[in-house]
Amino acid sequence: MATYLCLCLLAASSSSTIAQGVEQNTSFVFNQFNTTSTIKYVADASTQSNAILLTNHSERVIGRAYFDKAIPIKRNGSVISFSTSFIFAMVPHPRSAGGNGLCFIMTPTTALNGAIANQYFGLVNFSSDGKDYNHLFAVEFDTIESVGVEDKDSNHVGIDLNGVKSLLAQPAGIWEGNSLTPINLKSGHNIRAWIDYDGEFKKLEISIAAVGEARPEKALLSKKELDLDGIMQDQMYVGFSASTGNSPVLEDNYILAWSFATDNKKALDLDILHLPSFYVKIPKFYHSAKFISITTVFLAALTLALILSSFYWLKRINYIESYEKWELQYWPHRFGFRELSLATKGFRDDNLLGYGGFGRVYRGTLPSGHKVAVKCILKDCTEGMKEFVAEISSLGRLQHRNLVPIMGWCRKNKQLFIVYDYMSNGSLDSNLFSPELNLTWPQRYKILTDVAVGLLYLHEHWEKCVVHRDIKSSNVLLDHDQNGRLGDFGLARLYDHSEKPQTTHVVGTLGYIAPELIHSGKASPSTDVFSFGALMLEVACGRKPVDAQGLILVQWVWDLYANKRLLDAVDQRLGGNFDNGEAEIVLVLGLVCSNPNPQERPSIKQVLQILCGEAALPLDLHVPSTLNNVDRIL
Helix, strand or coil: CHHHHHHHHHHHCCEEEECCCCCCCCEEEECCCCCCCCEEEEECCEEECCEEEEECCCCCCEEEEEECCCEECEECCEECCEEEEEEEEEEECCCCCCCCEEEEEEECCCCCCCCCCHHHCCCCCCCCCCCHHHCCEEEEEECCCCHHHCCCCCCEEEEEECCCCCCEEEECEEEECCEEEECCCCCCCCEEEEEEEECCCCEEEEEEEECCCCCCCCCCEEECCCCCCCCCCCEEEEEEEEECCCCCCCEEEEEEEEEEEECCCCCCCCCCCCCCCCCCCCCHHHHCHHHHHHHHHHHHHHHHHHHHHHHHHHHHCCCCCCCCHHHHHHHHHECCHHHHHHHCCCCCHHHEEEEECCEEEEEEECCCCCEEEEEEECCCCCCCHHHHHHHHHHHCCCCCCCECCEEEEEEECCEEEEEEECCCCCEHHHHHCCCCCCCCHHHHHHHHHHHHHHHHHHHHHCCCEEECCCCCHHHEEECCCCCEEECCCCCCEEECCCCCCCECCCCCCCCCCCHHHHHHCECCHHHHHHHHHHHHHHHHHCCCCECCCCCEHHHHHHHHHHCCCHHHHCCHHHCCCCCHHHHHHHHHHHHHHCCCCHHHCCCHHHHHHHHCCCCCCCCCCCCCCCCCHHHHHC
């Protein structure tokens, strides 16, 4: 009786916690959150207005919040029953479509472990998604339809195991008989959720309703024979995770109250009378027909006047932009020319980062403060414009820590622009060939490994095979931590993994072009490996593939290898400060990858295994009989 009275008093308090051993039950309840609450905040999560704020309306942020102690969740190797109830609010930012949603999670650790934002909720990344080692259980409340993770719509609840591709999902709502009444998750209103797992019968039930309404009699989602024994470890942390994407996929995600219990105990009830509200109310007058009519007429007249008075001026400053119908399907990645012009201060020379045969690259700052690099494609792109834009928009979905993110594109008449994230430490070649030695040997080896990891993702791990076609030191960028990131996808080509490469125009940079490209015009992963071989020799030797005196780097290194003086090829500016074993690996791999015969080259996966010490380095190399082909190409 005394225990029951204690629980009642705790449930009525503004914030309370009860914790007991798994032999009894573990339970807690928070009717509000403050600095004294036993909550562990991870990444960008914080407390605001007596609620947990998982994500604000910044771009690509992650927020997690956990009960600060791991909870015993197994008995005799089997997951015990658990029950939780919580109240959340998703508030889209003004002029935002909202997104990406939030998750209730159970994880063995509070560490991020490389998790990324956007559709991954800050739980996993592209390579760890779905892996058994995650030991992740989540219930997602998703407000964006993401094709890459097989979402069913932009307003659903799903059960996730070890990743973000839902085992079972259902549009958010309440069952009334066989009819589902929708609930808009991102309305800004407070919504309550119930999640119950029966450890004996292996059954999971999930329900939602507006705060103040009773729990629905029929669960929104019900999954029988859901055995979580292999998913969960003996102790798990329980909490929430959320993330945002690029603008306009932004929203504030709040947890207002939360209770949890294990071992056949129902989660304690929540106090709904003192909850904050983050919903932005609009006065009734602004919904009236009179106000709408007056406002519509006034705005129409004002708009017409502005258009008529401004058209000539806008046309003179070249800011009028025309869109063709086919461009609308790629709109989410399209920047306005005026926006880029303002960001780069009119593409002024003092914002010029570099230039090459295909265009100039300018530094820019968007109105949000985000720094970007804008590449202006100089050639006339009239032919194949639609196909080029389609590929750039697809490549914009690439997400990897060793790739420079493509933020979008812009078309102005016959000229194209590609917008990338700005890399603060510049290009690899500008660091490698600067008057002062800026890159140590460990940094060089790490950068080459980073690029190999990025290439493996392009060739094998993304939904399509991406052939970069222009791997060189000026297209490897260094972020603020000197991590290597492969950039400039303006020449890249996409293929289905089962598709054979098609003949295209020969593009690339002399010294990096594979010999077979000259004859067949077919770019493939093997031609990228050839270019990467040239890059490895360049980074190790501190020399261009073809220097101003006409020295062909690969032939010079072969000569030193044949005379058992291979390490003499290492950049003299290092002053001998390098690891002999690593230097031999890079130089030998550079020679193997630069083999004129594509059948003799390794895959990028094999290259990476050798760089990481997971496979042996080839021994007793023989100078290729076709090496002279390189002379004719260069």
